[in-house]
Structure formats: C-alpha cells, structure tokens
Amino acid sequence: MTMLRIDIREQQTQESDDMKNRIRHIATLAMFTLTSTFALANTTAGGEEQWQIVEEDQSSSSTTASTSTSSNQAAPKQTSSSKPASRSSSRSSSNSGFKIGMGLDQGLSIVGQINNTVNFAIGNDGIAADYIFSRGSFxxxxxxxxxxxxxxxxQRSDKFGxxxxxxxxxxxxxxxxxxxxxxxxxxxxxxDLKLGIGAGIGVRYSF
Structure with a gap:
C-alpha cells in the first residue's frame, strides 16, 4: 500500500514537471513570435519611409527634368523663328550671278558674265571669253x-590667240x-603672228 502511494506521487510529480516544461516551451515560443513580429514591423515601417523618400526624390528629379526639357524645347522655337527672316533677306538681296546684255567686242555682240568670274562675248566677228582673276575698287x-x-x-577670219x-x-x-x-x-x-589691242564696251542685266 505504501509503495503504491509512492508511485502515484512520483507519477504526479513527473506529470507536473512535464506540464511546467510545456508551459516554458509555449512561453518561450510566444516571446520569440512577439519579438520577431515587432522587429518585422519596425523593418517594414523603415522600408516604407525609405520608399517614400525615394519616391519623393524621383518625383523631384522628374519635375526638374521635365522643366529643363520644356525650356530646351522652347529655345529652338525662338531661334527657328529668326532663321527664315535672315534667309529670305539674303535671297532677296542676292542674284543668280548671271549677267547678259549687248555690247561691242567681236563686232556687235551679245555680252555677259557668269558668277562674276567669266566674261564672254558672241558677235558678228567671232567669240571671246576672259577669266577674271582680280578685282578691286578705286x-x-x-x-x-x-x-x-x-x-x-x-575670229571669223581664221584668226585666234x-x-x-x-x-x-x-x-x-x-x-x-x-x-x-x-x-x-x-x-x-x-x-603670221601679230600683236594688237582691242576694246570693248557693253551694258548687262543681272538675273
């Protein structure tokens, strides 16, 4: 009878120890879970703040880029508006560089000039052309x-030179x-070789 009581007490003592160990394990697991959740919450909050800072930086940089792009696009429009005026004025003041008229060179002749560098004459007595290599003013x-x-x-009389x-x-x-x-x-x-001197005069219109 005494041995039976001792066994029952030992069994109760062992069960109580097992219950205490289970409670300790549950408490330890609960503390670990709470600690992990709190750390994760802090990490998430910090990440959201960093994400918001990054988004604000990106929005400010995109705003600056769009402002600079719009200013760069506005500048060429102003310059392009001035270009046609200069081109039109230069065209109106220039000509094709071709002149033609009447004169006396190879007899009665059609006289002209090409690009301010070549004078020519086509007349009753022959044809002539001169390359102008120098110009100046008095x-x-x-x-x-x-x-x-x-x-x-x-010339028509088989003369040339x-x-x-x-x-x-x-x-x-x-x-x-x-x-x-x-x-x-x-x-x-x-x-025969003859040295001579001629003369010419004329009026020309520039196209």
Missing amino acids: SGDVPFNWYAGVGGQI PRVALGVELPFAKNWDGYAQLTPNLMFDNS
Whole structure:
C-alpha cells in the first residue's frame, strides 16, 4: 500500500514537471513570435519611409527634368523663328550671278558674265571669253570697280590667240551695270603672228 502511494506521487510529480516544461516551451515560443513580429514591423515601417523618400526624390528629379526639357524645347522655337527672316533677306538681296546684255567686242555682240568670274562675248566677228582673276575698287568717291583677266578669242577670219582684259565696271541701276575694257592680244593668222589691242564696251542685266 505504501509503495503504491509512492508511485502515484512520483507519477504526479513527473506529470507536473512535464506540464511546467510545456508551459516554458509555449512561453518561450510566444516571446520569440512577439519579438520577431515587432522587429518585422519596425523593418517594414523603415522600408516604407525609405520608399517614400525615394519616391519623393524621383518625383523631384522628374519635375526638374521635365522643366529643363520644356525650356530646351522652347529655345529652338525662338531661334527657328529668326532663321527664315535672315534667309529670305539674303535671297532677296542676292542674284543668280548671271549677267547678259549687248555690247561691242567681236563686232556687235551679245555680252555677259557668269558668277562674276567669266566674261564672254558672241558677235558678228567671232567669240571671246576672259577669266577674271582680280578685282578691286578705286580709292575715294570713284564709283567704278576695276578688274583684270586673261582669256582668248577666235575670229571669223581664221584668226585666234590669247588676250588680256583690263576694264572697269559701273553699276548704274538696280540689276544693271556697264563696262568698258581694253584687250591687248596676240593673234595667229595663218603663219603670221601679230600683236594688237582691242576694246570693248557693253551694258548687262543681272538675273
């Protein structure tokens, strides 16, 4: 009877110890869960604050970029509006560089100029062309401009040879000018070589 009581007490003592251990395990697990939840909540809150800061930085940078882009787009519009005016003014003040008119060079001739560098004459007595290699103006109030060129001529009487053109030009009206020149030349006539001097005068219209 005494042994039975001792066994029952030991069994009760062991059960109470087991219950205490279970309670300890449950309490430890509860504390760990609470601690983890609290730490996770703090981490999440800090991440949300960082995310909000990043979003604010991105929004401010995008606003700055859009402002700079709009200002850059507005600037070319102002410059582009001024370009057509300058182009139109330059076009209105310039011409094609081609002049044509009438004069006396190879007899009665059609005379002209190409790009301010080549003078030509096509007349009853032949054709001539000169390359203008130098131009200038006189000092003071002289309205003439001078030029010097070198070229050649072919006449109907089988004469041909090189020549030098020394002349002056005078613009006297809009798109109109007149010229006069002397043309020292060296002419080949069959087997003969003759040194001579010619002259020319004319009026031309610039297109």
